[in-house]
Amino acid sequence: SRLTHRRNASLVKVPDYEIIALLVWQSEEGISSQRRFARCWGLCGLSRSRFNRRARALLGITAQIVNDLKSRVDLSDQYMIIDSLPMPLCQPIRNRRAKVFEGTANIGYNSTKKFYYYGFKGHFAVSKDGYVLGYVITKASIHDAKEAEELILSTRPEGHFILGDEGYIGERLHDALKIDGYILWTPYRKNMKGAK
Missing domain, CATH: 1.10.10 (Arc Repressor Mutant, subunit A)
Structure with a gap:
């Protein structure tokens, strides 16, 4: 309306x-x-x-x-992928001087490309076919795992398997999602205590 x-x-x-x-x-x-x-x-x-x-x-x-x-979209029997994306607002050389979105944006680290940037971070949940099922935009410094649980629970995927990268490794997150019926698979998870 x-x-x-x-x-x-x-x-x-x-x-x-x-x-x-x-x-x-x-x-x-x-x-x-x-x-x-x-x-x-x-x-x-x-x-x-x-x-x-x-x-x-x-x-x-x-x-x-x-x-x-x-x-x-029929998402039954599918897995969901979660990942984050850096959203820089300026070139790295201006990180400390940038004023746009001051107080909302901040400096974060992109571990994939190994650089610091000023801006935001987008956290996305995507189906295996590429449909965006949900997203959250946060300050750049927010860790992936901190937003993952809220993102997954607000998306409520029908499938029970979720794929994520190393940013989502952590017993607390895995255990919290397991209570809600979701299995989060991440690389090197097999090396963690109690994992198969």
């Missing part, structure tokens, strides 16, 4: 579905920079700031679309 009755909704020159289509297209093309996307393909004649405002106003309907798609 807040979405359909928002102020001046009837006066827009570019309909909502075109904004959503552009966001999907940008994602499909794998272009993370909206500036680059706008330069290559345009934004339906909108300025980038107006496009961003419209996209933010559509977050509610975008979430509804994702939830509807999730409900149509």
Whole structure:
């Protein structure tokens, strides 16, 4: 209701579905920079700031679309994959001077590429077919295992097997998920006490 009755909704020159289509297209093309996307393909004649405002106003309907798609996907007898993704806001050389999102973003470490970055971290739960089932965005410094339990329990996968990398190794997390009926498999898990 807040979405359909928002102020001046009837006066827009570019309909909502075109904004959503552009966001999907940008994602499909794998272009993370909206500036680059706008330069290559345009934004339906909108300025980038107006496009961003419209996209933010559509977050509610975008979430509804994702939830509807999730409900149509048969995830029974499948496993789920959890992982995190660094979301840097600047080049590493500016980590200590960056002010954007001050108090919300912070400095974290990307162990895969071995560098410190300022920004956020995205924690994702994905089906084996690539459907995003759930996500949480946190400060960059938050450890993967800290968000894993909440992410899994809010997603409530039908399958009972979850795959994760070394960031999810830890008896406490494995035991907590086991109580809820989930088996978390991580590399080197076999070396841990009580694991098969």
